[in-house]
Amino acid sequence: MTTSSPEPSVSPYSKGRQNAVVATLAFAGMGASFMQTILIPIQSELPKLLNADPTDTAWVITVTLLTAAISTPIAGRLGDMFGKKRIALVLMALLLIGSVVSAAAPGLIALIIGRALQGTGMGVIPLGISLLRDVVDSRRLGSSIALVSATLGVGGAIGLPISALVTQNLDWHMLFVVASVVAAAALVLIAVVAPADRDRAPGRVDIVGAIGLAAGLVGVLLAISQGNTWGWGSKATLTCLIAGVLVLVGWGWFELRSKAPLVDLRVSARPAVLTTNLASVAMGFALFSSSIAFPQLLELPSQVGGLGIDLLPASLVLMPSGLAMLAMSPIAGRIERSIGPKPLLAAGAIVIVIAYAGCLFLPLTALSIALINTVIGIGIGLGYAAMPALIIGAVPRHETASANGLNALMRAFGTTAASALVGAILASSTGADQASSFGIVFLLGLIAAVVCAGLALAIPRTKAEVPAASAEAEQTVPAR
Template structure:
């Protein structure tokens, strides 16, 4: 029989903990961000790369690890992501030089792949009634971990050597690896094809060429040949990458799937949610810690500033069960729009609430609630729009979009704050103008995200998008099309086999469809055209089985039962 989370009750908490560890790594240096130029003996624009490099490598790692997880096993790649993060944390722990620090932080960014991999594992193992809330928890863990990390990291940095932050992150990563190996079984789901190395290199190159001039444009000059040349090179590389991906038989990113309205507008909105999430993480801690002698700084200690911003992540955690109820009633599109509206209110209020510490707390709570609802909606919208075998890659792409948003946010806001800073005693101090411009940028991003969310499929399609299991979505499609194959997956004794993977292969040997059997063993697959096909089924605890079948065309379904031998 297929192993489920009933056999492993710790699966969801362990995967959520891995997501929290990733978030801790991502926000580890936020409490000391204003001191990084002095700590690393470099300029503010260069110091920005200590944060941006992590976000950039995370942006690249998410689709790569998602695809590798689909091909070779999601748990295996989850452990690998966390192991690379541990190595990167140890590299950063032993240096105070800029370049080695960026190398270490780049390696730490690979842990971002844990988010789509964790969602993919939940998708493969959880029963449908538990999947929505579990994915919401996993998706919002990035904010939960960030909220918890801020005061903890501030406490460590204020009372010990700041390098201890990295030793702590390495310890958490090792614990997450151990728990994953102990509590999380490997998923039986595998995608067809090979890994797209040229696609991975092309995406990495294009993103680096895009973010580098955003970060350094103010130093080089926005109209300089270097800045414009890098932007042009980025556009050319990403265009060529897109053409290559469309022609590849096994692309890193299936751009045709991405073109579906439910996927396309969700991913574009995800970029804007990513931008809005990171702005508050960069602005509020600095505003709170600046001395009152500046005329606008709130004069709080590092620890108090962390505690005042912590509700951002804690509120995200509490919105996960609220999201599950709202989404069950109204659908994930509704919760995404509601979340974006709350974020807009939070940033709009923040433009006028920057004069007292308690006001920062209000802003953090509002933004946490909105970002929590928005983040929780994204994986549900993606999972409802792609086949089961593409879940890891599709969620990896969605996390990539969020990571691009946070990377652009880090680079742009870092540039804004550096360009509007005042030099006092040889130290560059961010100004209130810079903080307000940053909040305006976030508000604009949310407005664009809200517009994109409105283009998602209409509410009358919400039941299809809310389908928590692949068998429901595919059965619904087969019932509408009335052209394909249907039947049951049974064991050697005639008992139904739940969550068996059934793959449809056409006469040329290519995959034409895939699904998972329902709890009663039933499956349904539509066919693109008449002709001869092979139906292949496999499940844990059973040997594989393949059966030839022919569809003569026209409406109607051909009944084909698949009997799996005992392994």
């Protein structure tokens, strides 16, 4: 069995070049995650704005989720084969095209197409994390990974108030003009700053594997994301779910027999990788339970148990969580160097457990929600910094991008499951039942965090997972 090689202690790139690459990849990741929340402020108004049925306008949100989930593992494998920078540029170009199409969209169909292209940009985050392995000094790798991982929360946290401001004062198309500018800037920065790849995996493009993975994921994710709308026992939901599972089973059988698989399932089945991916599902669920519940709790009228806060103030209440994720990145890097990523993941999960316990036992006001959500952001920042480091330490260098892409898919699966389940719980309650429904949601988030902590503690230690404190004794390498 192939094992991952130890990380070099010193990068061949100067410290300034390393910092520029990290900042560029963080900006690109923030831009991609910003696209995920860009329409949340006007989601309820889309039927009127697009002159379409609410069931149809829901696809404007759903299609981005689907294309992000499908493109992320595929882009990871292509990055390993053809170069992470090259594929990151392709993703940013698709994100830019999607933003321009959406900005000019006259109606629903064009907007769905644009949003589908925007969703592909999410693959730049695991690609960027993998690229860091080739560029950044080992002793700084943990902090750099934490910073790029944090952009998943930062983009959404900053995006909500920006989107609220734009939609309250300008035409909704201006949201995508802003998105186009961000995507164009990220594309140029990656082209200029990011170095070409040094390591590439030989092989051919597994077209059958890509089609099989895409078809299976579409079936499963459609069933999960549309179950509330279609009905969980409806023919459409069950057909999508069963067909998706069957296709994924067949895809797995094919991948195990392929000489150049899209996803090396043998590597993915290693205990350290498998357990980390399962923990990622649980943490994704814990994250999105609060992301769905808190905005509704803040904005619901006080007569039905909410706080009756308008969209923009509610967005500002939730924004510190993403900023906490950003602030935790250097701290998470130092902790990871000292004790390793496994305890870091467990610590992050425990912090989230404490936060959800506060939801269950403290009175929920705007201030307490801001504090609790910030604590959740701290826990997510720790956990999201640890997961890529665990994956990097357990897989060969030439499979870093594809393995991180699969891990990102597992996190997305957890958030999708949380969105569907939490949405179903809150949609089924009215009036006085609303408060108890929020309690159920917070209890589910707590349970998911406990499961994540348990899985984190069960992750076997790999040879590559050695605290990097010993890397302080560096050799001088000529800077490029």
